[in-house]
Amino acid sequence: MRGGPVDHGGPRTRVGRLFTPEPRLGWVFRDRWWFLRPFPEAPPRERPLPEYLARRVAETERLARRHRSRTLPLSLGAAGILALIAGLGAAAFTIPSTVPLGTLVLAAMAASPGLVLTSWSVRQRQDAREAHELARRQHATGYQDQARQWQARRQAHESAERARLDGLPEWGAARRPAHRLDVFGGTLWAWEALLTTYGTSTLAVQPLLVLDLSREVVSRELAELSQEAGMAVDVQLLPSRQSSSSLLTDMSPQDLVDAIVESMHGGTPDAARAERSMDDRILAKICAALGDDVTLGRLAAALRALMGEPDDGDVLTRDERRHIASELFTVEYRRQAHANLSRIESYVHPLENLGAEPAKAGAGYLTCIALDSQARNVRSELLTDLIVQWVTHRITASRDSTPALVVAGADELARRHLERLSDACERRGVPLTLLFRRLRETSAEMIGGGAVAFMRLGNHEDAARAADFIGRDHRFVLSQITKNIGGNESHTSTGTEGEADSETLSTSRTTGTSRNWGTSRSSGTSHSGGEMFGMFPERSASYQRGSNRGGSTSTSDTEGTATSTSRNWSAAYAYAQGTNWSDADTTQRVYEYAVEPVTLQHLPDHALLLVESAPGGGRTLTAVECDPSIITLDRVTTGPLPEPPPAPQQP
Structure with missing residues (x-):
C-alpha cells in the first residue's frame, strides 16, 4: 500500500494520520532533488573573431606607421631641399620672373608620393579597424542572443523539473518485518x-x-x-x-x-x-x-x-x-x-x-x-x-x-x-x-x-558486537596518491626594427693635357766577305743614315656621378609553453566493517539501523527515523516511497 503526501491540515489532523496502515517502524528519507535531471545543453561559447581581421589591422597599422615615419618625412625633406634650392636660385636673379619653375615642379613631385602613400595607408588602417569593430559587434550580438535563448530554455527546463519533483514525497514508511x-x-x-x-x-x-x-x-x-x-x-x-x-x-x-x-x-x-x-x-x-x-x-x-x-x-x-x-x-x-x-x-x-x-x-x-x-x-x-x-x-x-x-x-x-x-x-x-x-x-x-x-549503542563492547553481527565487506579503498605536476613557460619577444636610409651623391671631374715630342737619328756601316780591314779581296760594304722627328698632344675631360640608397628593418617574435603532469592512484582490497562500531555509538536519538536478510542472500541495511513528529512535516507518505515519475522525453 502506498500513501499520498500529507495534507496541509492542522497538527492534530496530521497526528491522526499515525493511525493509518500499514505497520511501520518509522520513515526513510529520500531527497527528491536526487532525481533532478540537469539541463542537457551546454552553454553557448563565444566564438573568436576570424584571424584575418586582426591580422589585417596589424598589417595596416604597421604600413601606416612606416609611411608616416619614413616615407612622408623623406618626401617632404626632398621637397623642402628642392624648394630651398629654388629659392636660392631665385635670389640670384634680379628679375623675379626668372625663378626656376622646374625646381618647384620637382619639389612638388617629390612631396606627392609621401603624401599620397601616407594618406592611403591611414585610410586602409581606418577601414581595417572599422571592419574589425563591426565583426566584433556582430559576434557579440549573436552570442548575447544565443545566451538569452539558452537561459530561457534552461529556466523552462528547471521549472518543469521542479513541477515534476514537487509532487514527490521525501519521507516514506519503513515497513515492519514480517515476524x-x-x-x-x-x-x-x-x-x-x-x-x-x-x-x-x-x-x-x-x-x-x-x-x-x-x-x-x-x-x-x-x-x-x-x-x-x-x-x-x-x-x-x-x-x-x-x-x-x-x-x-x-x-x-x-x-x-x-x-x-x-x-x-x-x-x-x-x-x-x-x-x-x-x-x-x-x-x-x-x-x-x-x-x-x-x-x-x-x-x-x-x-x-x-x-x-x-x-x-x-x-x-x-x-x-x-x-x-x-x-x-x-x-x-x-x-x-x-x-x-x-x-x-x-x-x-x-x-x-x-x-x-x-x-x-x-x-x-x-x-x-x-x-x-x-x-x-x-x-x-x-x-x-x-x-x-x-x-x-x-x-x-x-x-x-x-x-x-x-x-x-x-x-x-x-x-x-x-x-x-x-x-x-x-x-x-x-x-x-x-x-x-x-x-x-x-x-x-x-x-x-x-x-x-x-x-x-554507547558501550564500545556492545557496538563492537553489533558491528560483528552486521558483518564485513570486501572493498577497494584508495591507499596511496602520487602526483607530479611540472610546467615551463617561456615568452621571447624580440623586435628589431631599424631604418637605415643613406643617399650618396658624388661628382668628379678630371681635365688634363699631355704633349710628347722627340727626334731620333741612326747611321751604320756593314761589311761582308773577305777579311776584316780590307785585307782580303771580294768584299762588299754599305752605308745607311736616317733621321725621324715626331710629337703628340692629348686632352681628357672626365665627369662622374654616383648615388646609392639602402633601407633595412626586421622583427622577430617567439613563444614557447610546456606543461607536464602525472597522477598515480593505488587501491587496495580490504575486508572492513560494513558499519563501524563508532558509528553505532553515535547514532542520533531517533535513528534506527534496520538489518534484514536479502532475498537473494546477504543482507540489506536501511536507515530509519522513528520520530513520530515526522508525520507533521510536508512531503510525508504513510506508505513506502513511490517510484519517481519518468522524466519527459527530449524533443
Whole structure:
C-alpha cells in the first residue's frame, strides 16, 4: 500500500494520520532533488573573431606607421631641399620672373608620393579597424542572443523539473518485518518514539499487547494517543495497581501452576528436576484442594496452612484449611518438603493480592502491562517472569485473532522464556518485537532469530558486537596518491626594427693635357766577305743614315656621378609553453566493517539501523527515523516511497 503526501491540515489532523496502515517502524528519507535531471545543453561559447581581421589591422597599422615615419618625412625633406634650392636660385636673379619653375615642379613631385602613400595607408588602417569593430559587434550580438535563448530554455527546463519533483514525497514508511524484530540499544526517549510510531500504525490493523518492563512507562505516549483516538485502552501498572490487574484471571489452575513453576525455575536450566517436580506436585495438589476458585492469595494461604503457620485471613474456609493442613499430605511428606513449601510461599507471598479486585472494563484493543518506576525490588522480578508466562500461555491458548506483541526491556527475561515465547509467536503468525537496552548475555544469545535493528549503542563492547553481527565487506579503498605536476613557460619577444636610409651623391671631374715630342737619328756601316780591314779581296760594304722627328698632344675631360640608397628593418617574435603532469592512484582490497562500531555509538536519538536478510542472500541495511513528529512535516507518505515519475522525453 502506498500513501499520498500529507495534507496541509492542522497538527492534530496530521497526528491522526499515525493511525493509518500499514505497520511501520518509522520513515526513510529520500531527497527528491536526487532525481533532478540537469539541463542537457551546454552553454553557448563565444566564438573568436576570424584571424584575418586582426591580422589585417596589424598589417595596416604597421604600413601606416612606416609611411608616416619614413616615407612622408623623406618626401617632404626632398621637397623642402628642392624648394630651398629654388629659392636660392631665385635670389640670384634680379628679375623675379626668372625663378626656376622646374625646381618647384620637382619639389612638388617629390612631396606627392609621401603624401599620397601616407594618406592611403591611414585610410586602409581606418577601414581595417572599422571592419574589425563591426565583426566584433556582430559576434557579440549573436552570442548575447544565443545566451538569452539558452537561459530561457534552461529556466523552462528547471521549472518543469521542479513541477515534476514537487509532487514527490521525501519521507516514506519503513515497513515492519514480517515476524520477529529484535531492537538493540537506544535511550528511553527513543523507545517511547519507536513504540508510538510502530504502535499507532499497528493498531490500525490489529490489536496490540505491550509488555513495558522498562520501569519508566515508555508506553505512556502510545496509550494517551490511543485514548484520544477513541480506542479501548487497558493499562495495568504493576506492582502499584496489581490488585486491580486482570493478569491471571483467564488461566486455569493447571496453567497457573505451570506458570508459577516455570517462573521459579525457568531462568535456571540447571535446577534439579526433582525440585521442579516436587514444586509442581505440591501446587497441583493445593489447586485441586482449592477447587475452581484458585488465586495467588488462596495459594499463599494454603501454603502457610501446610507449614502450620497461623493465618488470620478469611481467604480459606475452615474446612479448606483443615483439609489442606491435615489430609492433603502426610506429616512425613510435609517435613521433607518443608524447604519447598517455604520457597514457594516466599515466591507467591509478594504477589498474593495480584488480581484480587480485577477491573470490569474488559480487554482493551490496546493492552499495556507496565512495571512502574517503583518496581525496583524482588516483587518486580517475580512479576516479570510471571508476566512472560502469562503472555506465552495467552498466545498458545488463543483461538481468535492474536494481537501483535511488543516487549520493551526484554533484558530482564530468561533466554529459555524468550525462546519459548518466540516459537509460540512464530507458529501462530504473531508479530513479535523485542527491545533490549544492551547487547550482552541473554540479548547476545537471542540475536539473529529475525530481523535486527540497532539504535544508539554507547558501550564500545556492545557496538563492537553489533558491528560483528552486521558483518564485513570486501572493498577497494584508495591507499596511496602520487602526483607530479611540472610546467615551463617561456615568452621571447624580440623586435628589431631599424631604418637605415643613406643617399650618396658624388661628382668628379678630371681635365688634363699631355704633349710628347722627340727626334731620333741612326747611321751604320756593314761589311761582308773577305777579311776584316780590307785585307782580303771580294768584299762588299754599305752605308745607311736616317733621321725621324715626331710629337703628340692629348686632352681628357672626365665627369662622374654616383648615388646609392639602402633601407633595412626586421622583427622577430617567439613563444614557447610546456606543461607536464602525472597522477598515480593505488587501491587496495580490504575486508572492513560494513558499519563501524563508532558509528553505532553515535547514532542520533531517533535513528534506527534496520538489518534484514536479502532475498537473494546477504543482507540489506536501511536507515530509519522513528520520530513520530515526522508525520507533521510536508512531503510525508504513510506508505513506502513511490517510484519517481519518468522524466519527459527530449524533443
